[in-house]
Amino acid sequence: MLSKQILMIDDESDIQTVARIGLTIMSDWQVLTASSGKEGIAQAKSHKLDAILLDVMMPDMDGIATLKALKADSSTQSIPIIFLTAKSRALNRKELYALGAQGVIHKPFDPTTLASQIAGFLGWN
C-alpha cells in the first residue's frame, strides 16, 4: 500500500493508540490523532489527509456533526471519511452512508486488519 496520511478522531486515547500502532505496524501510513471533532477539523484543515477515521460518539461535537462540518468546508469536503462506531451493527449504517461516509467499521475493530479494511473501502488495494 502506498504511504498515506490518516487522521483518527476519537475521544478515547487508548483506542487512538491501538489504532495508530496497528496502522503503523501493518502499513507505512502516517497516523495523526485528534481527541475531539473540533480538533480533528482543525487538523484536517492544516494537513493534507488521505482519509479520516471518525468516531461517532464523542462529547460536545459528535462524529456526525464533525462529518457535516468537514463536508461543509471546501478545504476538507473531499477527504474520505470512514466511521468507527460502537453502536449496534446496522443501526446507523445506512444513515452514516447517507451522510457521505465512505465506510463504517464497528468497534471493537481488529487493529491488524484495520489498514486493509480502510484500503478496501477507499479502493487503495
Next chain:
Amino acid sequence: MSSDGAPLSNPSKVASPKNLSPSMTATDETAYATPSDPDTPLDTELLDTETLLNAAGSLIVVFDRQGRIKRFNRTCETSTGYTEQDVQGHCVWEFLLVPEERVAAKGLFQQLINGQTNTYYESTWLGKDGETHVIAWSNTVLTNRLGRVDFIISSGIEVTEQRRSRRQLEGQYRQSHLLAEITQKVRQSLALDEILQTTVSEVQGLLGCDHVFILKVLSDAPVRLVAESLTAQGPAQSLLRRPWPVNPLLQSGYVEHYRWQSVSVIDTMDGPGVAPEIVDILNQLAVKSELVVPILVHARPEDGINTEPKDNFWGLLIAHQCIQSRRWSPLEIDLMQQLANQIGVAINHAQLLEHMEDIVVERTAKLTKTNQQLRREVDERLRTESALRRSEKQLRLITNALPALVAYIDSHHRYRFNNYAYERWYDIPYQQIKGRRVSDIVSLEVYQQILPYLEQALAGETVTFESEMIQSSGERLWASVSYIPDSQDGRVKGIFSLVSDISDRKAAERMKDEFISIVSHELRTPLTSIHGSLKLLSTGQLGKLKAEGQELIDIALKNTERLTRLINDVLDLERMSSGRVTLTPVACPVTDLLQSAADAMQPMADEYNIQLAIRATEPLEVWAESDQVMQALTNLLSNAIKFSPQGATVWMQARSSANQINNKSSSYVEFLIKDVGRGIPSDKLENIFERFQQVDSSDARERGGTGLGLAICREIIQQHQGRIWVKSIHGQGSTFYFTLPKPDVSSP
C-alpha cells in the same frame, strides 16, 4: 119418518110389543114405539118389520131382559157366520164377544135393563171363523105398560176397517212422532247411551214387542249389549241375565249372520228362508218372530275415503216377539230401518265427538307443550336479557375503569359504544359521543392519519398501529390503536376499537435505546482497546514473548472476542425482539446470499478444515434484507462448521417451495444448511431455538458460542414472515431449514 108417514118421536124409548115372537124383528123402533096408542096390533106391522130387519144394511139384534138373543138379522149372520138359529137364546157375552169385553158388556146390558141410558158404545165380536168385528152400537129399549124394559133392540154398524185404519194412522203418527223425537234427540243430544235406551224403549212400546235390544259388534271384542227394553213380567228374558258367552244372541255366529243383510224379517220360524241355525238360537229363547236391522255408521275422516262397507257395520237393532208369532208390517220394518239409520247418525256423532275430544286433547296437549316451550323460551330470553344487561353493566363498569379508549364504531364511522376514557381524552361527556362520527371527535389531523386503518379494518382486516394523537388540551401523546372487525354472516358490521396511551412506553423505549447505546458504547470502547492491544501483541511484531506469554495473550484474545460476540448478540436480539427494527426488504438473488455467507465463513471453515459446498439448482430470489439474512446464514454456518468433524463438508442449498403461512399461500424459497456433525438429541430439538439453549453446556466455553445464535436466526426469519426448523439424528448430523418469501409480483 115412520112407514105411515108419522113423525119420529122419542126414538130412544118405545113401548114394548105385546107379543114379540121369535120371528119378529124390531128394526125400526119408530114403527112399534107408539106408547100413545097401546091398542095398535103389532103382528101386521111385525110382518113388515121382518122384511125390513133383514133388508137393513146394519146389524140388528133384539135381546130379552136376560140378554138372550131374540132376533139376529141377516147382516149379523153375514158378518159373524152364525145363523139366527145358532145364536137365539144365547147371550152375546157367552160366545160372540171377544173374551176381554164380555164382563164389561154384561154390566152394560144390566144398565140398559135398569133404565140407565147408554145408547152408544162399541164392542168386538168374534166371528165364527175367528175374525174379529168391531161394531158401533146404538140401543133402543122396549118397555111394557108398567115401564119395565122387556126388550132391547141394538142396531150396529161394523166399523172394523175404520178402527183398523185409525189404529194404523195412530201407529203411523206414533212412529213418525217417535222417529221425529229420536231424530231430534240425535241432533240435540250427544248422550249416546240415552239415545239408544230411548230408542229401544220407545220401539218396544210402540211395536208392542216383547224384547227390543241393540248389540254392538266389535271386531276385536265380545259382542256387547248396549241397550234393551222388554215387557215387565213378559216372556222375554233380559240379555243381562245371560251375558256373553252363555247367551247365544251374544255369540258371533248369530251377529255375523246379520252383518251382510240390510234387514232380516222373520214372521214365523217355519217361514221361508229362515236359516236353521238362527231357528235353533231363537227357539232356545222361545222367540217366535224376529226383526233385525243392522246399524251402520259413516266412515270417520281419519279412516280414509276408501273405507269398505263392512267397516261401516257397527251393530244390530233387534226386535223379538215371543209366545206367538206376528207379522211385521212394512211400516214397522221401515220404522226399524229408519231408527237404525238414526242410531248410526247418533253413533257417528258420538264418534266424531270422541274424535274431536281426542283432537281437542291432542291439540290441548300440543298447545300446553308449545305454551311451556314458549314460557321456557321467554324465561330463557328474560334470563339472557338480564344476563346481557348485567354483562353490559359489568362491561361498562370495566371499560369505564380502563385508562384505554374502548369503542365500537359502525360501518358509517359512527360511535355505537364508548367508555368513559373518551371524556378524559376529548373533554366531551362520554354519553354524548355515541352516535357521533369519528371525524367529529378526533382532530382532522388525527382523522386523516387513522382513516386508512379504519377502512382497512372495515374491509375485514385486524389492524394494529401506533399513532401520535392529540387530546383536547392540545397535548400530544403516543397511542397504540387496534381495530378488530366485527364480522357477522361474512359482513363487517363495525369494528372494536382499542386505543391505549403508550407515551410512557415510548419514553421508556427512548430511554432504553439511549441506555443500550451508552452501554454498547461504553462496553465496546474498553473492549476495543483491550482487543486491539492483544491482537497487536499476538502478532509478535512488537516483540517475541515466551510460549507461555504467547498462550496467555491468545487466551485473553479469544475471550475478548467471545465477550464481543456476546455483547453483539445480546444487543442484536434485544433490538430485534423489541419490534423496533423496521425491515427494508429488497429482491435478493439467493446464490449471492449463499455465496456471500460462504465467503464470510470461509476463513473459519479453513480454520476447522471444513469444506463449504453450495447447491443452488435454479436462479431464485427472496424478498429480504440481505444483511439480516446474511447474519442468519453465517450463524447457522458457524454452528455447522464448529460441530462438524475435520475434513467434513457443510452443504448449503436453496430450492423453491410453497408454504402455508398465516393462512396465506405464498411462494417461498427454502434454505437448508446440512452438516454431518454430532447432531442434536431429540429431547433438545424443541428448545434449540430458545435463548441460551445449547446441546452441551460446555459448548459456550469450548466452542466460543454465546447460546444466542439460533434465537437470533429465528427472530430474523420470523421478521421476514418465514419459518425455521431443524431435523437431526443424534450422532449423524443436523439439517437446519428456513424459508423466506419470494418477491411478490406486486412488490415494487
